[in-house]
Amino acid sequence: MLKVLTYDNISVAGLERLPRDRYEVASEIQHPDAILLRSHNLHGVPIPESVKAVGRAGAGVNNIPVAEYSKRGVPVFNAPGANANAVKELVIAGMLLAARNICEAWDYARQLEGGDDAIHRQVEKTKKKFAGFELAGKTLGVLGLGAIGVRVANAATSLGMHVSGYDPLLTVESAWQLSSSVARAASIDDLIAKVDFLTLHVPLNDQTRHLVNGARISIMRKGAVLLNFSRAGIVDDPRVIEALDSGHLHAYVCDFPSRAMLSHPRALVLPHLGASTVEAEENCAVLVADRVRDFLENGNIRYSVNFPDVVMSRTEGVRLGIANENVPKMVGQISGALADANLNILDLLNKSRGEVAYTLIDLNTEVPAETLNHIRGIKGVLSVRVI
Ligand SMILES: NC(=O)C1=CN([C@@H]2O[C@H](COP(=O)(O)OP(=O)(O)OC[C@H]3O[C@@H](n4cnc5c(N)ncnc54)[C@H](O)[C@@H]3O)[C@@H](O)[C@H]2O)C=CC1
Numbered sequence: 001m002l003k004v005l006t007y008d009n010i011s012v013a014g015l016e017r018l019p020r021d022r023y024e025v026a027s028e029i030q031h032p033d034a035i036l037l038r039s040h041n042l043h044g045v046p047i048p049e050s051v052k053a054v055g056r057a058g059a060g061v062n063n064i065p066v067a068e069y070s071k072r073g074v075p076v077f078n079a080p081g082a083n084a085n086a087v088k089e090l091v092i093a094g095m096l097l098a099a100r101n102i103c104e105a106w107d108y109a110r111q112l113e114g115g116d117d118a119i120h121r122q123v124e125k126t127k128k129k130f131a132g133f134e135l136a137g138k139t140l141g142v143l144g145l146g147a148i149g150v151r152v153a154n155a156a157t158s159l160g161m162h163v164s165g166y167d168p169l170l171t172v173e174s175a176w177q178l179s180s181s182v183a184r185a186a187s188i189d190d191l192i193a194k195v196d197f198l199t200l201h202v203p204l205n206d207q208t209r210h211l212v213n214g215a216r217i218s219i220m221r222k223g224a225v226l227l228n229f230s231r232a233g234i235v236d237d238p239r240v241i242e243a244l245d246s247g248h249l250h251a252y253v254c255d256f257p258s259r260a261m262l263s264h265p266r267a268l269v270l271p272h273l274g275a276s277t278v279e280a281e282e283n284c285a286v287l288v289a290d291r292v293r294d295f296l297e298n299g300n301i302r303y304s305v306n307f308p309d310v311v312m313s314r315t316e317g318v319r320l321g322i323a324n325e326n327v328p329k330m331v332g333q334i335s336g337a338l339a340d341a342n343l344n345i346l347d348l349l350n351k352s353r354g355e356v357a358y359t360l361i362d363l364n365t366e367v368p369a370e371t372l373n374h375i376r377g378i379k380g381v382l383s384v385r386v387i
């Protein structure tokens with residue numbers, strides 16, 4: 001039986017991809033072979049020796065110490081794009097909520113007293129307080145044109161907005177999907193200075209932490225709306241609060257509550273709902289469960305965030321999956337150890353990504369324990385599995 005430890009609310013549709021006759025799946029389990037999670041924070045959590053794979057049923061992996069898992073030869077998988085439509089829809093909703101002052105107006109309407117005639121009179125007298133502005137004709141800046149950013153940009157153009165984007169690492173795939181009417185900003189500052197709405201769709205990492213700082217907020221247009229459905233750390237919260245207080249920003253729409261933001265009347269704070277739709281939860285859980293299963297059962301790696309794609313069709317016999325540091329002479333030493341044991345390699349695939357390399361080797365006979373131990377002892381070998 002393979003054991004999968006789950007954190008968070010993982011969609012049943014995904015868990016069902018792990019058949020119960022071969023998998024034990026539970027939120028408390030000893031010696032797990034794999035971990036499936038959403039936003040649970042794994043930083044500081046010791047990595048059980050038994051763990052061979054981690055699956056993030058979502059996009060962001062900043063809650064996982066990926067580098068530590070790499071050093072242990074453990075691939076981390078995510079579900080790229082699987083929740084992007086859900087986030088896109090909430091971003092569009094966020095722009096509308098801010099532009100039409102919908103939350104304040106709703107709060108006002110809910111506290112109205114008296115009969116229908118009295119309500120009508122009060123509404124017609126007060127509604128001017130909530131008058132807003134339209135999205136059509138306004139300019140949206142999209143920082144980060146990945147799965148979510150591209151969808152937001154394209155949807156906004158079809159709402160009649162002028163859209164510009166900035167992404168120094170734009171992939172060919174994203175470029176193909178992006179509407180040709182989306183303008184290309186020359187830099188972050190160039191993007192930020194010219195927009196009525198700025199929406200952030202970059203991962204949180206050392207390069208993006210506090211990307212939207214006081215200096216950048218100060219070059220935004222007066223009355224602009226900032227939307228953050230990426231991660232709290234990308235924005236410098238105290239500077240945003242100052243800008244809301246001074247009226248420099250009309251509103252801050254974000255998906256990451258903090259004590260200070262929750263109490264600000266111009267901050268529209270949602271409880272991390274971007275990916276919380278039935279569809280997105282299913283898409284993410286199914287995608288990542290399938291990937292983790294293919295890795296556990298076949299050693300194949302597809303769309304990991306720290307390992308190369310390595311997929312080899314299965315032949316009869318025994319398969320070895322070996323993760324190692326991406327340094328010279330590794331494949332030679334590994335195949336040499338197999339040759340010393342008179343083992344015949346049927347098929348072999350080796351790929352690298354950054355500091356990590358991964359090799360799949362198919363053999364027609366069992367590998368003796370001493371040969372496996374020899375391979376495990378080669379300097380630079382991170383993990384060895386017999387599959
Ligand atoms: N609120 C929520 O529930 C959700 C939040 N997210 C957050 O949104 C982020 C983006 O998600 P996806 O679009 O699916 O990821 P993605 O990986 O498809 O796109 C990220 C894009 O950001 C770009 N990028 C990276 N550094 C940049 C920089 N310094 N400046 C400009 N662009 C930069 C990359 O080139 C890439 O195109 C996730 O990492 C996660 O933090 C994702 C899903 C749900």
Ligand SMILES: O=C(O)C(=O)COP(=O)(O)O
Pocket residue numbers: 038039040057058059060061083272274275276
């Ligand atoms: O996919 C992401 O990056 C998200 O932020 C979604 O988080 P969640 O799976 O809803 O906890």
